[in-house]
Each structure stands twice: as structure tokens, then as C-alpha cells.
Amino acid sequence: MPAPLITPESLHQRAGRICVAVSGPEMFSLAAATLPDCRFIEFRLDSVPDPASQLPHLRQFLAEHPEATAVATCRRQPYGGGFHGTAQQEIEILAEAASAGCQLVDIETETAEELGTAALEQLRANGAAVILSWHDFQGTPALEPELDRMTPFAPDFRKIVPTATTLTEALQLIDMLKTHGGNGRLIAMSMGFRGTLTRVLGPRFGSLFTFASPEGNAGTAPGQVSLSTLQHLYRAEAITAETSIYAVAGLPITGSLSPRMHNTAFRAAKLDAVYLPLETDALAELLAVVARLNVRGLSITMPLKETILPHLAVSDAAVQQMQTCNTLVKTAEGFAGYNTDVPGIVGPLQRALPLANTKILILGAGGAARAAVFGLRDAGAHIYLLNRTYARAEALAAEAGVHAIRREDLSAHTFDAIINSTPYGMRNQTMEAPIAAEEMRAKVFFDLVYNPVETPLLQLARQNGLHVIPGVEMFVEQGVRQFIHWTGQSAPREAMQQSVLEALA
Structure with a gap:
């Protein structure tokens, strides 16, 4: 030859x-x-x-x-x-x-x-x-x-x-x-x-x-x-071979902005690390990939947030309280589990107003609502839950020791902040609005939906003169906390937020 x-x-x-x-x-x-x-x-x-x-x-x-x-x-x-x-x-x-x-x-x-x-x-x-x-x-x-x-x-x-x-x-x-x-x-x-x-x-x-x-x-x-x-x-x-590997895991994750945000963060921080998408709903498969590739840390999304719990060597108070985990760090003892969704909600709201003794209305009763309820309750806020199905709001309220409220009773209340934790406003979402403009009796409106950046509820809140917090702030805040857990360094927040906003533009 x-x-x-x-x-x-x-x-x-x-x-x-x-x-x-x-x-x-x-x-x-x-x-x-x-x-x-x-x-x-x-x-x-x-x-x-x-x-x-x-x-x-x-x-x-x-x-x-x-x-x-x-x-x-x-x-x-x-x-x-x-x-x-x-x-x-x-x-x-x-x-x-x-x-x-x-x-x-x-x-x-x-x-x-x-x-x-x-x-x-x-x-x-x-x-x-x-x-x-x-x-x-x-x-x-x-x-x-x-x-x-x-x-x-x-x-x-x-x-x-x-x-x-x-x-x-x-x-x-x-x-x-x-x-x-x-x-x-x-x-x-x-x-x-x-x-x-x-x-x-x-x-x-x-x-x-x-x-x-x-x-x-x-x-x-x-x-x-x-x-x-x-x-x-x-x-x-x-x-x-020296590059540290991190990843987001769950199903589906094809539209996840986490690879864009965290790879931008690693580059800005001059770290030799890469962040990959690992799409699976099979925990055993994920664990095999993590072991074979020596993945150092993960963002965990549905449906793995709960199934990962038995595999944690240690976990933070938010994981124990919420019984869901969205962040893994590989340690010598095994996986350390964290829930950064809670500080992802508390942090941006805390920058807008003091939380102790504030009155907050949370729309929805799903996973994001749980993070908001427990995180804000522990910060000293008085929580009211409004959900399309009152029984679900009542069940979560009883578990957390907060209040459930019916929509017809909203007119009797004024709140310091309202948080939308429902999917309303997401692209291709057709559900009815969980609140109307005249019901937005509050100082601050925080929409946890981040795609699109400008949601219908944010627009309504602005028209009503409320201070608004877009969902991108929650997404970036929880990512910042993940970066800190993984690296032990402060996170390049501005670069992370800019990367997400550019992706959503």
C-alpha cells in the first residue's frame, strides 16, 4: 500500500x-x-x-x-x-x-x-x-x-x-x-x-x-x-483528558438553555470544563454515563429529580424538604445533592423587596410552586396559594402550613408580590390566564416562565405599574448556585444572563 x-x-x-x-x-x-x-x-x-x-x-x-x-x-x-x-x-x-x-x-x-x-x-x-x-x-x-x-x-x-x-x-x-x-x-x-x-x-x-x-x-x-x-x-x-465534564440530564432537554449558559460561564471563568446535554429518562443509563465519562456535576431535570434521591450520599435542607434534587456534585463519598430552584426564586425576589412578613400570592401548585412556597415561607413571608384546582392548592398549603385561596376571594386581598409558577405564557401553551389585570393587586410581579422573556403576564403587570421580575432571573440565579456548588468559585453572572438573553432573542 x-x-x-x-x-x-x-x-x-x-x-x-x-x-x-x-x-x-x-x-x-x-x-x-x-x-x-x-x-x-x-x-x-x-x-x-x-x-x-x-x-x-x-x-x-x-x-x-x-x-x-x-x-x-x-x-x-x-x-x-x-x-x-x-x-x-x-x-x-x-x-x-x-x-x-x-x-x-x-x-x-x-x-x-x-x-x-x-x-x-x-x-x-x-x-x-x-x-x-x-x-x-x-x-x-x-x-x-x-x-x-x-x-x-x-x-x-x-x-x-x-x-x-x-x-x-x-x-x-x-x-x-x-x-x-x-x-x-x-x-x-x-x-x-x-x-x-x-x-x-x-x-x-x-x-x-x-x-x-x-x-x-x-x-x-x-x-x-x-x-x-x-x-x-x-x-x-x-x-x-484533563477537561472536567458537566452535564444536564433529563427528558426532554433538546431545548435546554443550560449548555449555553454553563459553557459560557466556564469560558468566562477560564475553566477547563465542558457542559453536555445527556437526554435520558433512565436513571441507570445516566449513572453509567456519569461513571464512564467521570462527569463531575449535573443539572437534573424531570423526570429524574426524584428518582435520584436514593443515590445521594448527602443532600441539602432544600432537597430534604422538597424531596426533589436538581443539582449533583460528585464527591469522594458519592453524590452530593442540592436544590437550587429554591434560591433561584428567593434570590431575585429578595433583591426586589424584604421578604420577612411580606404577603405573597403564588399562582399554581406544581413543582415550581413547591420551591417558591417552602423557600419563601422559610424566609419569613406569608404565603397564599391560588391554583386552578383548589384541592391541589389546599393540599400543598396544608403540607407547608400556608394559606390556600379561591379566585373569587382575591378581590379582598392586596399582596406585596405575586409569583406565576404555572406554564401560562410558555410558547405553544394554550391554558387560560391564571390571573387577570384587575386582580394584580401587588407591588411586584415575578413570572417564572422565561421563554419567551416577555410573557403576557409580565406585560399586564407592567401596564398595571408593578415592578416586574422576568423568569430569566430565576433561571440564571439557579444556574449561578449550581456553578458555585461545582467549582467553589463565584459565578460570572452577567455573562451567564447575557448568553441566555441572546439565545431567547
Whole structure:
């Protein structure tokens, strides 16, 4: 076998560890826009009806941009691509792409099996190293046999890309990288949202590089994240074996702003740490991921806030009182559990008015209401609960030793503060308003809903002349407390809040 035309070392030195995949009729303009930030580009020639027609443009682009490192792919339709031609036609197009200046070409294992090693030699003869690739768009079968299928063809690089339908399947890919990624000639990641950890951590465990989508454009594979997200939010190219891993866990978390907030915080604080989304409702699976990746701390969301309780070595008073935990810290003794939802509510309200002997109305009787009830009660406030179902308000009020109130009795009361803990105002939420403008007889209105930033109830409260506290303040405050628990340092609050506001804008 001839010596590879590009080595892992020269690739990293020339192009780095992130490759941006561009596709469609605008692929060359997307590539040009990407080059100032990333010089490693994959051209998905199969994403246009006539890939051969793009070859003159590819040649011109690479002549004008000698700094670019280019991969050409023309994947056939039966194997997840858009090209409807034959295996031989695929090779001919990729050979032309190689002669146009692409340093790497990607062909499917199935193409190599159909045409033999001569196809790979044809591509090498035109100046490109060969990536032999395999994809599974449905799940993650045994991966070792797929590597073995590639061995007879002696490719320069091997690429394995299954789909992670669970975190366990994502771990399966990480295990394969640990075993076979040591020589720098394996590229591997899992598609799908639950494969995010493999895209971010893959190079740490031996993947030659990972893929990103160009800014403002959809990716070429499910679960692909944008270049700026990989480069600046996750700081993927700086991740090493020494990088501390933190995460948010629960189901669903696809829209969670916690990765944006906490990765921003780590960067602002100059900490070597990364924060990942781990989507699961299976506690055993989460615990396995935490152990295998040595996750140092977690944000816990539903439905795991209660099921984690038996696994805590120690817990704070709020966890014991609320019987829910939203923050984990890994210690030598085991997990330490905290509930930062309580200070997340108490803190912003405390900055607006003194809480001792204040009269506060809480709308709702769910989990957020519980945090508000117990936290504010312990701060010395007099609490009144209003819920659509009076029996639920009455039950929580009896448990906490506070008052339940019926809506028809609101007119007899004036409050220092009103807190909305219901989902009313969330995007796509259709429930009726829990309170009307004329019933907002208070000085302060605090809406725990933070998406959108400006909720209908906040607008009503402003019109009534109340001082308003948006839900973003609660979200950031609880995140600030998590950061302190994890790091022992003061949190960069302003940077965290700005990142959330930008994401919601």
C-alpha cells in the first residue's frame, strides 16, 4: 500500500479537528463564508442533482483558496446519500474531485465491496487519501464487524457513523474509539441529539476529527451542530483528558438553555470544563454515563429529580424538604445533592423587596410552586396559594402550613408580590390566564416562565405599574448556585444572563 498522502499529524496541523460539511447549490458560497473560521471543508457533491457539474466550480474554489483542506463525498442514495448513479460513476466523480485538489475523498464500504481495492488505488493515484465510511441511520449495531469489513481494503482512514437512539449507544461508540482510535486513523461519531456527546468528545477519545454545520444552515446529518457551537461554546478543539465534564440530564432537554449558559460561564471563568446535554429518562443509563465519562456535576431535570434521591450520599435542607434534587456534585463519598430552584426564586425576589412578613400570592401548585412556597415561607413571608384546582392548592398549603385561596376571594386581598409558577405564557401553551389585570393587586410581579422573556403576564403587570421580575432571573440565579456548588468559585453572572438573553432573542 502506498504511503498515505495526508497523515493525522499533518491534517491536524493544517486543518484542525473540526470539518464543516457544506451542501446544496450554495455549497461554495457557504465554504467561502466558513474559511475565515475553519479551513477544513467537506463538499457533499451528492447533495445536488448533477454532482459532475460541480467539479469545475470545485477546482476553481480550491485554486482560489489553497489554504483550504477539502473532503469530497458523493454518497449513493441506498447508503444515506443523494447520488443516484452507479458505484463506478461515484468513483469517477471523486477521482475528478481529487485531481481538482481535494486531499481526502470519502467512499462507502459498500462501494469498495462492489468495486474492490482498485477503486481506492484510482483515487489515490489522483492525489487523495481515502476515507472508507459506514453509516447506520436507524441505530447502533455491533460496530467491530463494520471495522472488520473495511480491513481488506486497507483504507487510509476509517469512518464509523451510527445513530445513537440512547446514551448507551453513544457510549458504545466511545468504547470503540477508546479501543481503535489510538493510531489517529479512525473518524467516529453518533448521529442524533443523543449522539451530541460523541461529536463534542470524540476527538478526546481518538476520533481524527468531528463534523459541524455551517452557520445558519442545517447540517448534513441528524444531530450535527454548528461550527460556532463546537468552536466557541463547547470549545471542542481544546478538550483534553484533563477537561472536567458537566452535564444536564433529563427528558426532554433538546431545548435546554443550560449548555449555553454553563459553557459560557466556564469560558468566562477560564475553566477547563465542558457542559453536555445527556437526554435520558433512565436513571441507570445516566449513572453509567456519569461513571464512564467521570462527569463531575449535573443539572437534573424531570423526570429524574426524584428518582435520584436514593443515590445521594448527602443532600441539602432544600432537597430534604422538597424531596426533589436538581443539582449533583460528585464527591469522594458519592453524590452530593442540592436544590437550587429554591434560591433561584428567593434570590431575585429578595433583591426586589424584604421578604420577612411580606404577603405573597403564588399562582399554581406544581413543582415550581413547591420551591417558591417552602423557600419563601422559610424566609419569613406569608404565603397564599391560588391554583386552578383548589384541592391541589389546599393540599400543598396544608403540607407547608400556608394559606390556600379561591379566585373569587382575591378581590379582598392586596399582596406585596405575586409569583406565576404555572406554564401560562410558555410558547405553544394554550391554558387560560391564571390571573387577570384587575386582580394584580401587588407591588411586584415575578413570572417564572422565561421563554419567551416577555410573557403576557409580565406585560399586564407592567401596564398595571408593578415592578416586574422576568423568569430569566430565576433561571440564571439557579444556574449561578449550581456553578458555585461545582467549582467553589463565584459565578460570572452577567455573562451567564447575557448568553441566555441572546439565545431567547
